[in-house]
Amino acid sequence: xxxxxxxVGPLEATLLIGFLLGVAVVAVYAIRVGVPPMPxxxxxxxxxxxxxxxxxxGPIYDLGSAWxxxxxxxxxxxxxxxxxxxxxxxxxxxxxxLRALLLRRPNLTFRRADFLxxxxxxxxxxxxxxxxxxxxxxxxxxxxxxxxxxxxxxxAFAFVEWAHEDQVIVPEAGSAWIYRYLMPTSS
Numbered sequence: 054x055x056x057x058x059x060x061v062g063p064l065e066a067t068l069l070i071g072f073l074l075g076v077a078v079v080a081v082y083a084i085r086v087g088v089p090p091m092p093x094x095x096x097x098x099x100x101x102x103x104x105x106x107x108x109x110x111g112p113i114y115d116l117g118s119a120w121x122x123x124x125x126x127x128x129x130x131x132x133x134x135x136x137x138x139x140x141x142x143x144x145x146x147x148x149x150x151l152r153a154l155l156l157r158r159p160n161l162t163f164r165r166a167d168f169l170x171x172x173x174x175x176x177x178x179x180x181x182x183x184x185x186x187x188x189x190x191x192x193x194x195x196x197x198x199x200x201x202x203x204x205x206x207x208x209a210f211a212f213v214e215w216a217h218e219d220q221v222i223v224p225e226a227g228s229a230w231i232y233r234y235l236m237p238t239s240s
Contacts, residue, residue, distance in 0.1 A: 091119065093182050093208055096225035098123050101180055101206045102130055104219060104233040109134055109204070111177030116168040116191070117141075121149035123180055128161035138163040139171055174198045182208035189213060201238035206231065 093101070101123065113131055115124040118138030128136040138161070140146040146165045153161055164171070169190055173179065176199060183191065192212045195205065211217060211232050219233040 091182065092122050094223070094226035094229065095122075097182075097208050097223050097229050097231060098126050100221050100223045100226075100229075100231045101208060102126055104206045104221065104231060105130075105178055105180075105204060109177040111175055111200075111203075112137055114139060114168075114173060114176050114179040116179055116181040117183050117187070118149060118163060119145045119182075121145075121152055121163065123182070124149070124161060124163070125152070125156065125158065127180065128158040132160055134160060134177065136161045139166050139168045141165065141167050169194060172198065174200065176200075176203055178204040178206070180206045180208075183210060185210055195236075199236045201236050203236040205234040205236070207234070 109131060112135040113127050115127060115136065115138045118124045118140045119142075121138055124136055124138035127134075136158075138149055140149060140163065143165065146163060149163045153163060169187075173195065179195075179199075181188075181191070188207070188210045192214060199205070205212075208231055209229050211230070212234065215234050217232040218235045221231050223229045223231060
């Protein structure tokens, strides 16, 4: 070994192993749930916020909240509403919780849970940035649980059976589509 070769000390080796284990956990959960913890582009988050009504009755859920970016924006925009980020993957969930401790948003909580097994019947609104298969599983759940008038805003992926009420294209986010749905009121 040459004199100039870098040596890895115990601290560096521990950090590298910890980092690699963290990446492996994130990858395993991405495969398990079929949705990687992908952060929304800032422009896409702003478009999602614009599609939400000025006033919302009830909690706001961010399904698959990942690293918490949109949930923090929601908590800022709706300080009177409880905002609940739901994330199953442990690493993004832990990062979100740590950020919540540091940034102290009293109306924001994160839950480590499977949103498909979470009661969402009290939601006034919810947001999501999921993959197609997750949207297909979520659609009948929301039809069964959400109250009339609840708003759903989705980044990039549409519900197959629902007609969207509004949509925007966000060029700054790779021409991402953002969809707004309104749960129908009983006739």
